[in-house]
Amino acid sequence: MNIPTPSPEESPSATADTAPRYPYADYIRGSGSGVLHVSYNALAPQIEYAADGRPLPYHAPMLQLRPKEVARLLQPYVSVRFMDQVRAVVPLAIYLALFQILILRQLVEDAWLVTGGMFAVVVGLMLFMEGLKIGLMPFGTVIGEQLPRKLALPLVLIITLLLGIGVTFAEPAIGALKMAGQIVSVERAPYLYALLNEWSDALVLVVGASVGLAAVIGTLRFLYGWSLKPLIYFSLLLVMLPTLYMASDPQLVSVLGLAWDAGAVTTGPVTVPLVLALGVGISAAAGKGSGGLAGFGIVTLASLFPIAGVLFLALYVASVQSPADIIEAARQAAAVADAGVSAWYTRSPGVEIVAGVRAILPLVIFLFLVLSLILRERLANQAEIFLGIGLTILGMCVFNLGLTYGLSMLGNSAGNLVPTAFMEVAGIESSPLYRYGIGLTIALAFAWFLGFGATIAEPALSALGMTAEELTNGVFKKKTLIMAVSTGVACGIALGLAKLIFELPLVWLLAGSYAAAAGLTLLSSEAFVNVAWDSAGVTTGPVTVPLVLAMGLGFGSATQAVEGFGILCLASVGPIITVLVSGLWSSYKSRREVRAAAQAPSLSPLATAQEIL
């Protein structure tokens, strides 16, 4: 190789001293490379004058871009938003796929379909979030600002209640709950099957109404400055009593997992900002300002009330239908479905599109009605709003497709395969892969890291951490909160998996953990209670929920469990406990520091006094 060795004449210092130096500006101007100086007067518009000599107002014409320019305009806009979602989805997907290939030694089935599905999830979420921002959020802002000023409080609260129903239908993760119904065996859990199939619309309606009620009570709480603690105790009583009653009924016990999981599904990217906008608006109109605490509580109640709602719905269903009726009806429905070619809207691409439109349109129509009939307002930039709504619907449809072919498939196959690590599973040779103890540890560690990784990347958590740090005057660090919540979710998911493996009764796990949470609540200060109970709601985003639900159901069917629900609710009680514990610990530490600081100066004069003596 000939590497040029610099001769003494060519060395940089020599040239710098001897060669003439020009300013870069002169060089560029001199070489004339790509630089053109033009008077702006040549580009500025010509103003026209009226007959009397006054200048006429100038209206800039719309810009006509060439296709290439449009591409250059959109490229950075799209790529930033695309990468945001890629960062949320791809690490989880890769973790699941690598775990299957390396530890479980199974190739991912239909790898191309799953990859396409994950791509659809990314694109769908990107369109959905952007559409939400430009299409639905302007409604939330205007309604939140205007409604409390123009209407009496009771009417505002009724609209809040209705909004709660609308936003719940629009939550992307709700689709996953409905999809889960297709896997449940009607013979073994008739009521669960009925709730997820025949009664699935009623189920979402009840969940939505519960979210609305939570929004109403959360708003009232902020308006009148109620403490969150008694509300938590009351809601716990409301959910624990029917839970304990239903746990004693062998037919109803299978519904418990679903009911408790419903709470985790509700608080997502649509509900939280829209309901909060209204809550903050009401408090601002009442002259209470919009402090950091305004949003708290609503999320907590919105994850507890739906549990009670679903439980009561199950009790109602149990009072009107017997298990035998349900099994008979399911058999007839299956016979009908087998007999004829199903309509386009019940088959795969069609059903997702119909679901997407049905999820968004009611909310949009409701918001439009409130705006035009009650507020008599028109939104600026109507075209943009319509584009945003279109993007939201399109995004929801694409996301639903991705849910079917990507998240649910991947989660389900992971759930199906993980048991092969420690037990014999029909259809898979060489299972169990590992000795029982080792395999079990691998399975639980898999669940733990899945929960930890999925939570630590959640953007909502970072925002909550910031608020928590402000609320507690820095006693509770943002990093501490993120670690505490991630650990809590991880332990919750691992415990949920253990529940499926050992068939632990969910009711006692829930009763125990919520009793612990209630006890810790009693000991903690109001600020920590607010942060801790809300952290349960924010952690379960539109990617985590379907993945964990599908994994639980797949795991359940592989281990012959009756149903695979219950993982999500343990994942939401986990962070409550860990956050409360770390909150108590950090306030204990800061109190000890304060005491140490108070004692230090009093010690030193004493010491000097002793020295003098």
Place this chain on the structure above:
Amino acid sequence: MSDSSITYLTDVVMITCIVTQGRGDEAIKVAREAGVVGALVYHARGSGVRERLGLLGIAVEAEKDVVTMLAATDQRDLVMHNLYTQLGLDRPGAGVIYAMPLDKMATYIPADERQRLQAEALK
């Protein structure tokens, strides 16, 4: 000259670069690599090309980072050239960059540098 005397720097330009919110740090990085010492960022809401693009306007964020920096006149064209090309300001709606002459400025100058300048000025 005593220590309390002021040293004016002349031949200064102020370069202002307006980019989409969040890209301010990127602009500062490019400017530093072109020899600019420091920069100031503030947030603003812009209007202009967004309103004239119709529905495509959603791709142009109204929230902007305004980055201002001071540079020597000799640095000006290199800094502007690098900012323009590396931030892709030739895309529609990506941003604006402009420079204006300043009469004089004064700030902290490291002691060694100041001694060198004084010696040169005396020559």
